[in-house]
Amino acid sequence: MVRKVKPKKNKAAEKDLKQKLGLFDQIPEECLACAEPFDRQNREQVMSWNVVVKRDPEVVRLYCPDCWQKAISVVKDFEEKIKERGSPEDGRQE
Numbered sequence: 001m002v003r004k005v006k007p008k009k010n011k012a013a014e015k016d017l018k019q020k021l022g023l024f025d026q027i028p029e030e031c032l033a034c035a036e037p038f039d040r041q042n043r044e045q046v047m048s049w050n051v052v053v054k055r056d057p058e059v060v061r062l063y064c065p066d067c068w069q070k071a072i073s074v075v076k077d078f079e080e081k082i083k084e085r086g087s088p089e090d091g092r093q094e
Helices: 002-024 043-048 063-085
Strands: 049-052 059-063
Touching: 059 063
Parallel strands: none
Antiparallel strands: 049 059
């Protein structure tokens, strides 16, 4: 029974890898936010840029490190403001 489980895991991992490699061709050539060009041959860019994949429909988005950091800081700021609004100051919530 143990032998049957391992091949199933391998097949699932193989299928996932094939899907990811298939999406590699769909990576845009520039940052979605600032249009900075992306060089697939540049190892530093490949390791530092962020790829976001939506499965339904299959959309691949690419962000440079600067735009990614700006987006993270905006989200964090937004979350803090939501927490401030939701926290009871006078024993009531807005």
